[in-house]
Amino acid sequence: MKPKLSEIYWPLRLTYGLVPLLAGLDKYAGILANWERYVSPMAASILPMSVKTFLHIIGVVEIVVGLAVLFGWTRFGALVAMAWLVAISLNLLLAGFLDIAVRDLVMAVGAYTLSMVAAERGEEFVPSFARSGARRLAHG
Numbered sequence: 001m002k003p004k005l006s007e008i009y010w011p012l013r014l015t016y017g018l019v020p021l022l023a024g025l026d027k028y029a030g031i032l033a034n035w036e037r038y039v040s041p042m043a044a045s046i047l048p049m050s051v052k053t054f055l056h057i058i059g060v061v062e063i064v065v066g067l068a069v070l071f072g073w074t075r076f077g078a079l080v081a082m083a084w085l086v087a088i089s090l091n092l093l094l095a096g097f098l099d100i101a102v103r104d105l106v107m108a109v110g111a112y113t114l115s116m117v118a119a120e121r122g123e124e125f126v127p128s129f130a131r132s133g134a135r136r137l138a139h140g
Helices: 003-029 041-046 051-070 074-095 098-120 129-139
Strands: none
Touching: 003 051, 003 074, 003 098, 041 074, 051 074, 074 098
8 A cells, every 4th residue: 555645545535425425415404505406407307206306316326425435445436426426417517507517527537536546555446344354353
């Protein structure tokens, strides 16, 4: 593991863990934004459910991604966050929120960067907790 990368890694990991987690929770609380306004009419028209229900599902996904990044599935979670942010950007473009779409694309680059820094640090793509637990017991 390369300790100097910690200066890059930890701010990115905390950002891409906490932001999706908080945004996901806010899909239920509605404190940060009126999320329904950001769903494009085209996307809303093809949903098999209400926009509110869809956003609640989105919230669960965001919470899971945030927790994955924070609790050891950093490479995988960061790539999911990257893909998610690109999809959000496409929706925002359709809804006419060009400035926010660009911001989310930049955030997608940051999520990709986190995944690459985690790989450089030697983290597994999907950690094997059984293997790491056995390693700790053996070297205990």
